[in-house]
Amino acid sequence: MNHPWMGAATLHEVMGRRGVFPTHVKPVHPTFRLSGRAFPVLCREGSNLAVHQAIYLAGPGDVLVVHVEASGPDEYGYVGEIMAEAAKARGLAGLVIDGCVRDAGPLLHVGFPVYAAGLSIRGTDKQPHPDPVVDEIDFGSCVVRKGDLIVGDEDGLVVVAAAEIDDVFAAGAAREEKEADHIRRLRAGERTLDLMGLPALVTS
Numbered sequence: 001m002n003h004p005w006m007g008a009a010t011l012h013e014v015m016g017r018r019g020v021f022p023t024h025v026k027p028v029h030p031t032f033r034l035s036g037r038a039f040p041v042l043c044r045e046g047s048n049l050a051v052h053q054a055i056y057l058a059g060p061g062d063v064l065v066v067h068v069e070a071s072g073p074d075e076y077g078y079v080g081e082i083m084a085e086a087a088k089a090r091g092l093a094g095l096v097i098d099g100c101v102r103d104a105g106p107l108l109h110v111g112f113p114v115y116a117a118g119l120s121i122r123g124t125d126k127q128p129h130p131d132p133v134v135d136e137i138d139f140g141s142c143v144v145r146k147g148d149l150i151v152g153d154e155d156g157l158v159v160v161a162a163a164e165i166d167d168v169f170a171a172g173a174a175r176e177e178k179e180a181d182h183i184r185r186l187r188a189g190e191r192t193l194d195l196m197g198l199p200a201l202v203t204s
Helices: 009-012 049-055 081-089 104-109 161-187
Strands: 034-044 062-069 096-099 114-116 136-138 143-145 148-151 156-158
Touching: 009 148, 009 161, 034 049, 034 096, 049 062, 049 081, 062 161, 081 104, 081 148, 096 148, 104 148, 156 161
Parallel strands: 034 062, 062 096, 096 114
Antiparallel strands: 034 148, 136 143, 148 156
């Protein structure tokens, strides 16, 4: 990426509040951050073979974005320490999955950012998916297409369409500059109501 780091919330706001991932998908550790091109993957319920395969199909700097095709509550741990080490060795930038993972402690020490719906020790099998690598995945609150930019921080995840990246980061830089000015003025005693043109509450 040829852009400076920018937070997920900032990018979401300047896109007209679009691109937010489902909020139940969170960083396994709050210190995790990621930024990279999306590599969408479909995973069978209870099987992580597609993720193993995708690690060796995605390129350096890619973020694996995995959708688990679950028919109901899904409590398998699809990714753990071994797979994180493999993905890191391949130069991947991170992994996002709407299922669970495990080995939370070791994942922190590996230093490979993982975002997931939760933690589960329940093991998986290695049943193949008929078509695991796809061009796009609809997560409900956002659609992720191959090559889109995925940015994640402690607040959550956002997807920026590939064609919009430069414009979105330019708008984000302007927003950050404006917010920095607001912070300086607040510290000098001004009010958020005045800075944002908001009405004050009048009480009798």
